[in-house]
Every structure is written in structure tokens, then in C-alpha cells.
Amino acid sequence: ETGVTQSPTHLIKTRGQQVTLRCSSQSGHNTVSWYQQALGQGPQFIFQYYREEENGRGNFPPRFSGLQFPNYSSELNVNALELDDSALYLCASSGGLDSYNEQFFGPGTRLTVL
């Protein structure tokens, strides 16, 4: 059983650029959530995908968007990057909307915006 994987591990972009981050969910999991973690803060919920549909969204602007694919892997896209978008981006998978035991987190992608 493979865990949650994310790519790339590190990324440097400049203001105004666009970025795509990728996440492969744990085997058998159909729900993926994305979180942003700024330095010294707890993770903040961006949005969640369940069976390829967005199922919930946190307080993030529309330039944060996502996709979930039939194999339940997922992408996070951020347009018009701002300096404050510099953060660790975490992906978490779970076995479904009724699964309340655990969300399994990946190691994250460290995004730096210059």
C-alpha cells in the first residue's frame, strides 16, 4: 500500500506566474483535500474533491483551483501568484466523505514566490 505522494517537493516561482501542484492519493481513497500552511501557522483548508467533484472550499480566492482525475489523483492550480502564496502545500486523502478516522497527509510541496 503506497501512501500519499506529492510533486514537486520544492518549487520557486515569480509573482504573476502560474503553478500546478500534484498529489497521488493513497490506494483505495476517493477523497482528496488540499491545505496551505504558511510558516509558523497551522494548515488552512483550501478545498476538497470527492469523486472528481469539488465538495467544499475554504476562504481562498478563485485563482486557487483544482481537479481530481478518475484515478483520484489531484492537482492544485494557482494563478497570478502573489508573495503571500509562499507556503507549504499539503494534500490529504481519505476513504470517503463518511470516513472520519484519518486523513493521510503527503509530505507537501514547498512553494516560494519571489
Added chain:
Amino acid sequence: DAKTTQPPSMDCAEGRAANLPCNHSTISGNEYVYWYRQIHSQGPQYIIHGLKNNETNEMASLIITEDRKSSTLILPHATLRDTAVYYCIVRVAGNSGYALNFGKGTSLLVTP
């Protein structure tokens, strides 16, 4: 989801029990208490959760007060590898949408 309050930092000697408190005075009857931890530069890791009964697993014990307004996570024999930020989260289990509302957590330092 109910808001939680945790001390920003705590120290614990290696081999001793680490007791991490959490206040959740506005918790509702159907909200569970979850604990996650995040070791530096890694993704958060699930530890334990409970509703009103005390819970124990191979990692920790969770003690919830009778009025459910506070709880304590106990690491019975802390090791240096338990140094991490510990997050207490309350939410409704099985609710559609599974956003975890992390606060700032408690930074636990286990010392030799």
C-alpha cells in the same frame, strides 16, 4: 466546528509522560475531538480521536472531561522523536466535507 485553545509550547523530559491540554468549551454534542501532530517539515499525522469516552491506542491516550469542555492527550513515555507540533481539532464525524480546522497547536519539545 468548535474552536480550540492550546498552550503554544510545552517541554517534557524523555521517558516521562507528556500531557497536552486542549480547551473546547463550545463543543457540540456530536463533535469529536481529534489529535494530529506534525513533525518538522512533514505532513500532519493522525494520532487519536474520541467523542466522550477515554480512548487509547498504540501512540497515545485521550482523556475527555465529563462535560466535554476539555481534553488531554497523553504520550505515556515521551521520546525525542515525539518532538512535534500537536493539534487538537473538534469536528462532526462523518459530515460531508472533511475540512480539518487546524489552529496553531502546541509545540512539544522532548529533552534528553
